[in-house]
Amino acid sequence: MATEVQSGDLNSANSSRLEVSIDGLTLSPDSEGEQEQAEASAAHSAGNPELSDDGEEGDPASSATIEGRWGFSLVELYGLALRFFKEKDGKAFHPTYEDKLRLVALHKQVLLGPYNPDASPEVGFFDVLGNDRRKEWASLGNMEKDEAMLEFVKxxxxxxxxxxxxxxxxxxxxxxxxxxxxxREEEERERLRQEEERRRREEEERLRREEEERRQVEEERLRVEQQK
Structure with missing residues (x-):
């Protein structure tokens, strides 16, 4: 974890520049970015898919609901969300410090499960970001993996x-x-159908020839007998 602190006040996370990279997710609060994000959020499209807990379509975490609203399963949608966050953070959007803490904590919950103090390294007293991050992760409690993925997307x-x-x-x-x-599957089915039709015709032709040969043999036999 690489941490950079600028500002004389270590007790005020919002007035400091704190940057950390956690599993590819970077935390670096930016007040100007927050203002830009607030303006972007205000212009949010009315047709944007929502994932509210009281939606009319039932359980928001259900596979059918996610698939119906977004066109992807929850796992696929979370994968896209994680990719978007890693690629666009600090470029296309600038979440607040608190929101980014929450996103990183949810990512940890999905990746590692509930926070376990015994399995985590000690955090120094002056490591403001480290302590904030740990508290946020711990606040998720025993949240299930699917719920954490859904909350990340929301x-x-x-x-x-x-x-x-x-x-x-x-x-x-x-x-x-x-x-x-x-x-491609339809083309393959059509190819197989035509191949089967070709084999059927060949088999019919073979049987027809065999029958014709037997008929000729029988006629020849009868002709020979009549000549005796």
Whole structure:
């Protein structure tokens, strides 16, 4: 973990510049970025998929609900969310310090399960970020993996209006790939059908020739007998 602290006040996380890289996820609060993100969130599309706990479609964590709203299973959607966060953080969007702490904690919960103080290294008293990160992870308690993935997606979707279009573009790509796969499968089925039809015709022709040969042999036999 690489940590950079700038500012004279170590007790104020929001007034300091704290940066840490955790499993590829970087924490670096930026007040200007937070303002930009607030403006982006205000312009959030009304058609953006929502993952509310009281949605009309039932349990938001159910596979059918996730698939219906986003076009991906929860595991696939979480994978896209994690990829988006790693690629776009600090570039396309700037979550608040608190939101980023939460995202990293949820990622840890998915990756390692509930926080275990006995399995975690000691955090120094002056390591403000380390202590904040540990508290946030511990606050998740025994949250299940699926719930942590869902919460990660919900928070990321709330933080950044660009996430939904990112998922939508991948959904289109997925649908195109599925359509191409269906086309190839249909072509293969047609090829097999034609091959089967060809074999059937060949077999019918073989049987016809054999029958014709037997008929000729029988006619020849009868002709010979009649000549005797």
């Amino acid at each position: 928070l990321l979707n709330k933080c950044c209006s660009l996430f939904a279009p990112f998922v939508a573009s991948h959904k289109i790509e997925k649908e195109e790939e599925e359509e191409e796969q269906r086309r």
